[in-house]
Amino acid sequence: MEERYKHLNNYLKEKFGERTLKICIDGNFTCPNRDGKLSLGGCIFCSEKGSGEHIKSNKNSSNNFDFITDQVKNYFNSYKSKRANKFIAYFQNFTNTYGPIDILKKKYDSALIDDRIVALAISTRPDCINEDICKLLKSYQNKYYVWVELGLQTSNDITSKLINKCCYSKDFTYAVNLLNKYNIDIVTHIMVCLPNENFNDIKNTVEFINKHFIQGLKIHSTYIVKNTILADMYSKGLYIPLTLEEYLNYTCYILTHISPNIVIHKVSGDAPKDLLVAPDWNLHKKWILNGLDKKLKAENLWQGKYYST
Ligand code: SF4
Numbered sequence: 001m002e003e004r005y006k007h008l009n010n011y012l013k014e015k016f017g018e019r020t021l022k023i024c025i026d027g028n029f030t031c032p033n034r035d036g037k038l039s040l041g042g043c044i045f046c047s048e049k050g051s052g053e054h055i056k057s058n059k060n061s062s063n064n065f066d067f068i069t070d071q072v073k074n075y076f077n078s079y080k081s082k083r084a085n086k087f088i089a090y091f092q093n094f095t096n097t098y099g100p101i102d103i104l105k106k107k108y109d110s111a112l113i114d115d116r117i118v119a120l121a122i123s124t125r126p127d128c129i130n131e132d133i134c135k136l137l138k139s140y141q142n143k144y145y146v147w148v149e150l151g152l153q154t155s156n157d158i159t160s161k162l163i164n165k166c167c168y169s170k171d172f173t174y175a176v177n178l179l180n181k182y183n184i185d186i187v188t189h190i191m192v193c194l195p196n197e198n199f200n201d202i203k204n205t206v207e208f209i210n211k212h213f214i215q216g217l218k219i220h221s222t223y224i225v226k227n228t229i230l231a232d233m234y235s236k237g238l239y240i241p242l243t244l245e246e247y248l249n250y251t252c253y254i255l256t257h258i259s260p261n262i263v264i265h266k267v268s269g270d271a272p273k274d275l276l277v278a279p280d281w282n283l284h285k286k287w288i289l290n291g292l293d294k295k296l297k298a299e300n301l302w303q304g305k306y307y308s309t
Helices: 008-016 065-078 078-084 102-113 131-139 156-161 169-181 199-210 229-235 244-257 286-296
Strands: 020-025 084-091 117-124 145-153 187-190 216-221 264-266 276-278
Touching: 008 020, 065 078, 078 199, 084 102, 102 117, 102 131, 102 244, 131 145, 131 169, 145 169, 145 199, 145 216, 145 244, 169 187, 187 199, 187 244, 199 216, 199 244, 216 244, 229 276, 244 286
Parallel strands: 020 084, 084 117, 117 145, 145 187, 187 216, 216 264
Antiparallel strands: none
8 A cells, every 4th residue: 555654664564574563661760840850740731650551560569670571571471462573662651761870771671581672662851861871772772773752742942831841942952963973763752732832833843853863753632631730721621622634634734744754653642541531533543544544645645745954
């Protein structure tokens, strides 16, 4: 089938010669935006588990990092591991570079326990990247494909303040330059329809990303989960989520204006069913994927069609 944007699955298949799946890991990290270093509240949309709600981990299983190894072992003992032969250890919840270097190393090493693991992916905040962390991540590159996921969400610093991100576009640029220096791949997260944002913000965010050397992009719709400030705003009528049609329009804009070299890791958010407040369409990944494919085809659009440097 004709590929109108660079899908992650196809990219991984090409890179590793076969289907390669993620093992999502909760490394029991926290976040400087949650533990009081920068703030206690976190970003206004952040769920209690800091993403990765589906991950089951028993953090009290011992006083070392066996709980990480156990998550990987459990994955390999489950039916999920039968669907592929190659895997990515993906540290998902909260800020996975936030901690002393020796602890980070122990945590990552605790996941890399099986020869079928071919890649290490680390999700984090731009202000939690430094030279030592880059050196540590680089040290895994002789055996693993390594990528870092940086939450940008938006290039608009006024929005970043409004959503209490406590991290700004200059931090993103700094982190990207540092990771580029160490030749470590970067996947950027953006969120569509953050409070007070409109089409211009999407346009500016895409332009901003195109000025950086990144290798992957995750496009998320902004969804509302229980027990967040965003949920309060929604209940008071202070935040109105996008319709699916609007989201598809924005996503098409992003895809057609982003560099054609960037691998698209996601075009939807993974809203946890039991925690989702709105919008409902977020639960239907197929509606998003099929709707997007249909629109791209009908309007003869493809990734990078309107990209210009
Ligand atoms: S940076 Fe990530 S983990 Fe930290 S509060 Fe924001 S969304 Fe949550």
